[in-house]
Amino acid sequence: MATQTIIAQEGTFLSEGHTDVPAPLQVPDHGACTAVNDVLARVGDKWTIRVIMALGTGPLRFNALKREIDAISQRMLTRTLRVLERDGLVRRLVEPSVPPRVEYSLTPLGRSLQEPVTVIGQWAMDKRGEVARARADYDARDEG
């Protein structure tokens, strides 16, 4: 029963949830291919990698993380962290003090993602030039 499936009837808004985290809407599950693309989509969004990279060197508190990444909005940092936490990639540790201290760190699962990501990262770096040239060629061709 993992990952509850929430079926929205038309007109339903599901805004009961206490906050802004994107709804865990999910189609019945088409198996492997869906799982793979899920990960790619998550990792391909605007901030996930930056956050994982930043936490790669060690735990960080919310604002430290925000300064590290810089240019990320408070809202997106919170959302990204919540999703990562939900998926078990990031651990959130609250020290109940005033003012509060919240420390984020990678879980073992989160750390295990670093390597696969690095592999594509390497590809991206290696092939940068080739892609750039291909684009230049393509753009030159149709703009003539």
Add this chain to the structure above:
Amino acid sequence: MATQTIIAQEGTFLSEGHTDVPAPLQVPDHGACTAVNDVLARVGDKWTIRVIMALGTGPLRFNALKREIDAISQRMLTRTLRVLERDGLVRRLVEPSVPPRVEYSLTPLGRSLQEPVTVIGQWAMDKRGEVARARADYDARDEG
């Protein structure tokens, strides 16, 4: 000068281009990190992987590809292919006949991407259960 930078002044729409391909809008280039996230974003979009997978077994014509992937709209297949072609990952071969035959295939560069992608794919498959459990836990916790 690779990858022309198009600066849009406010009010500019750049709809000169002959078709629907998303504009090659680009910030000055923040180096490595941008390149990596570029690739992740592309690969993380809804159809890119499916297309690359489908072409992995050999060249395919437009409608064959469409049938193979199924559920993809004509518009998105065209767009995805154009982007992939522009980046030099896919080759487009037109046989000027009536009706036209257009064959798509992976370039060597495109094939070189299959491996890195497979690595994350493997991770996704391996960790599926763990992620699902983490989500179930998280969802159970806050819905109490």
Add this chain to the structure above:
DNA sequence: CAGTATCCAGCAGGATACTG
């Protein structure tokens, strides 16, 4: 067959203001 053109809904993500 292999596209283009158009329209439109929904979500990602930014800006800003407020709070325990």
Add this chain to the structure above:
DNA sequence: CAGTATCCTGCTGGATACTG
């Protein structure tokens, strides 16, 4: 400090109709 709440824009992607 570490968030929430609200509002708003623009892009992604689907549906549909038309064409060389």
